[in-house]
Amino acid sequence: MATTPRDRARAQTMNDIVRIGRDHLATHGAAALSLRAVARDLGVVSSAVYRYVSSRDELLTLLVVDGYTALGDAVDEALRAAEAADDDPIAQIRALAHAFRRWALAEPARFGLLYGTPVPGYAAPAERTGGPGTRVIGTLLTLFARGEQAGKLAAPRRARALSATLAADIARIREESGAEASDRVLVGAMTFLVSMIGAVSADVFDMYGVDTFTDRGELFEHLLDDMLETVGAEPR
Incomplete structure (x- = not known):
């Protein structure tokens, strides 16, 4: 099934969130991960990030899967x-x-x-x-x-x-x-x-x-x- 521009935009945003999450993991450690800080580096208000990632634990899960992969x-x-x-x-x-x-x-x-x-x-x-x-x-x-x-x-x-x-x-x-x-x-x-x-x-x-x-x-x-x-x- 063909992807839509909206699907591609969402996938790119998710990739960016994981990429920024990796950077923060390396800089601040897992315990200090913050969706607000990710939103700031992504250039959006913090509430916008929650449309993609529901919580810090969800971000950690994405990073765990990303790391194992x-x-x-x-x-x-x-x-x-x-x-x-x-x-x-x-x-x-x-x-x-x-x-x-x-x-x-x-x-x-x-x-x-x-x-x-x-x-x-x-x-x-x-x-x-x-x-x-x-x-x-x-x-x-x-x-x-x-x-x-x-x-x-x-x-x-x-x-x-x-x-x-x-x-x-x-x-x-x-x-x-x-x-x-x-x-x-x-x-x-x-x-x-x-x-x-x-x-x-x-x-x-x-x-x-x-x-x-x-x-x-x-x-x-x-x-x-x-x-x-x-x-x-x-x-x-």
Whole structure:
């Protein structure tokens, strides 16, 4: 269906609101976001903004979806390049992790909104943020499934048994993601995910201290090696 000039004008205004919201997020932080301030930079009276965005929480939701979408796009772009160079799923998991870190370092405020301290009084609506928010996770689970199918993930010497509750959760994740992998590999994928987020957060939020590591990129490579070996990948 063809869009009307009014539809295009509304879409452009929404884009401008999100763009200004991103700028304010970077400058003032999520807790200080204000629709009045956005309206001022947009060049309209504050009441006009409420025709597009109903509240500060609605603006935060738009920024969360925008952030997850941008992160997913960055990961997908990196994986397309990685797949062209190497079909090895473990190499592609590495590419995903590096793309995740690059985006986070380039967009610390947006990364903080997605993975940092929760904004007081705000709860992201799962029906709107769940899909974009699980996009990278779904890609990671698929790569781990491919790694298992290719024989790239060795079984641990001692496998811990899953409780019925955790096994049911893993079965649901398998069904929702479509990642046909064993319980141990999906648990390993979750181990890798939270380790990756923790390693990147330590870098983005300067948990190491200013003068601790000269080359944090090299440190991340070592952490990545250890994370992959933990889930059964062969050492490089």
